């Protein structure tokens with residue numbers, strides 16, 4: 001094998017294919033499928049990934065450029081992941097490089113760096129013993145200083161060189177041209193490995209013991225260090241800073257011991273552990289309930305056979321799904337295979353992590369966005385280097401580089417956050433199923449409210465995505481009832497003169513919890529709300545000058561911000577349109593609810609959890625711990641409070657407005673409302689004390705609210721599927737959202753119409769175009785073009801088309817092909833086309 005096919009990191013469409021490179025003999029041992037390499041590309045050196053190896057004919061090989069270097073000892077990608085990347089690029093109409101990069105931690109997004117070393121000319125002049133000619137090394141000669149500096153380092157980055165010699169750029173260029181210095185390029189990672197000075201014994205243990213006697217009183221401190229190291233022999237090498245802090249000695253003392261040859265100080269590589277110093281309460285497997293036992297047996301049988309299968313575990317809140325996950329993982333690990341647990345980002349609570357770390361200890365790697373770049377890199381390396389058996393993480397953990405993955409669990413599988421909204425726009429559920437198929441692994445999709453796509457696929461064995469086996473757990477593990485849910489019609493409250501955001505029912509329920517010392521969770525469904533600024537006199541609404549959406553008021557900084565482009569401006573005191581002072585902030589923010597609570601219940605202790613109070617690292621955990629330790633009566637928050645919490649003293653859950661999201665232009669609005677209400681209701685009464693739920697609504701007659709209050713998933717599914725079928729929405733077809741954007745509106749309009757016409761024309765030729773009414777047939781339909789719900793973003797106008805399709809046709813390929821043809825046909829590079837396959841948001 002002397003040719004490597006490489007996908008290069010150059011973000012244009014024309015490079016979205018493998019390029020051939022020669023593998024130099026010196027690198028033959030190191031290059032595998034999945035290796036990350038530096039390769040020449042035009043005048044530059046870029047990063048790339050080896051996707052296959054071939055032997056070439058002599059003629060073609062001689063013209064190829066060689067690979068410059070291999071960037072890692074272990075290839076960061078496995079052949080399996082490379083193949084998965086290939087699949088993703090077709091499934092999501094994305095570039096292969098972006099699929100591969102999505103699999104790796106940010107730390108490995110290497111960028112080219114200019115390196116300077118000694119050139120041939122310099123070596124012939126100076127190398128025959130320049131110590132013989134000290135006079136030539138005059139320090140005031142800039143060229144000579146630079147040469148010396150480069151010689152001392154062997155190779156230096158241009159960055160370091162210009163930092164040391166600020167005026168050097170011109171001189172270096174001149175020297176490179178004369179061949180005195182040579183320039184090359186290499187790839188430098190964003191983040192290096194963390195190294196630490198560590199102390200170890202340099203002589204044998206018994207020799208060290210004997211030498212203790214030889215220390216005079218003057219070196220008593222050194223003796224102390226040495227005898228300490230002898231005692232701690234089992235944990236050597238030990239970080240130097242620990243020795244210094246434990247013994248309160250200076251670095252000089254330790255250095256003196258090193259000079260005498262007793263010990264050695266060297267650099268060791270350490271993992272940055274985000275959970276360092278934390279004790280997790282060890283847990284052991286619980287005896288399973290009868291319901292759990294049936295489900296466990298069914299899944300674990302397949303795990304033991306190492307076969308591929310997808311299970312949809314529909315278990316009500318508190319049914320003990322997590323215990324099933326834990327025991328299945330245990331079986332998987334006992335077989336020498338590894339497991340991935342996916343949880344939605346906001347459900348990645350410390351409580352969740354604790355349950356896995358408590359069972360599997362340090363064999364658990366945790367990956368989520370709150371970790372620093374370095375921490376994430378090190379958790380990833382723990383997996384790659386075989387030091388972890390279980391990975392718990394948000395959506396991208398589906399790419400955890402395990403060598404022999406046996407089980408992928410996706411908790412709360414219905415969550416929209418499993419879909420990535422930037423390129424590559426993948427859904428972790430589909431990627432998980434595909435990855436498990438490749439490697440003969442089991443997938444468990446767990447939820448109290450499965451997505452309609454998964455549930456429908458399980459029941460009808462439809463071929464839209466995959467065909468999971470449905471397993472159900474209808475009762476709670478601890479035997480207690482699901483909480484009673486009361487729905488309050490807020491229109492009646494208003495009619496009867498209650499203008500507060502709390503209904504009388506919720507108010508009374510809160511009072512009784514405060515009296516009994518029990519706890520309450522309050523949910524403010526913020527989807528669909530915004531705290532925008534409006535003038536009560538003229539109706540002016542403050543909007544973003546770039547994006548055509550209203551600005552959001554942030555009270556902390558007293559300014560207005562655009563959530564799409566980041567534009568910020570001071571909050572106005574007077575209306576810029578009419579000059580009126582009656583310009584106010586609208587919408588119900590968590591802060592306003594908190595203020596209201598304070599007024600209604602003096603002395604009430606509230607913990608507010610939302611994006612504002614959880615920006616700092618660890619703040620989420622701190623707030624939850626305070627609540628668990630009963631330092632507050634009420635936990636008030638957005639969606640964050642709805643998931644995964646399991647606190648024994650929570651007996652009341654209140655939902656301030658259940659239906660705020662029902663009117664969004666989103667065909668999943670009812671499903672999301674139902675899911676959120678069911679999830680949050682499930683936080684109440686999970687242990688001994690019975691729970692109560694109060695849901696406030698302006699449309700209590702809506703079926704999503706009625707069925708959520710009855711904990712009636714099946715009826716909800718029945719009603720919702722009826723709508724989906726009538727209106728041709730998933731799961732009865734699939735969608736592709738195509739968004740075209742350009743700075744010039746008239747041109748964009750023309751291009752968007754072209755796009756739609758071309759799709760329709762081609763579909764007609766292929767005999768795909770037609771009605772989606774006939775359920776069984778291949779069909780494709782196109783809606784639009786229409787202005788996007790966000791018609792302008794960052795100064796660009798946006799139009800969208802929605803492709804609806806069904807059957808065994810390559811609609812994704814068509815959407816992509818037509819987009820590329822359109823891009824090629826316009827010379828103007830200002831056109832951008834984004835393709836979102838199976839979109840979660842139609843915005």
Ligand SMILES: Nc1ncnc2c1ncn2[C@@H]1O[C@H](COP(=O)(O)OP(=O)(O)OP(=O)(O)O)[C@@H](O)[C@H]1O
Pocket residue numbers: 286287288289292315316317318319320321322323447448477478643644645646682686
């Ligand atoms: N077999 C068992 N024996 C005793 N207690 C159990 C058992 N299984 C689960 N539990 C307990 O029941 C409670 C609910 O379980 P768990 O949190 O796993 O439910 P869940 O299905 O994941 O719920 P949710 O979907 O609401 O997050 C927990 O306190 C858990 O410790």
Ligand SMILES: [Zn+2]
Pocket residue numbers: 544545546547548562563564565566567794
């Ligand atoms: Zn904006």
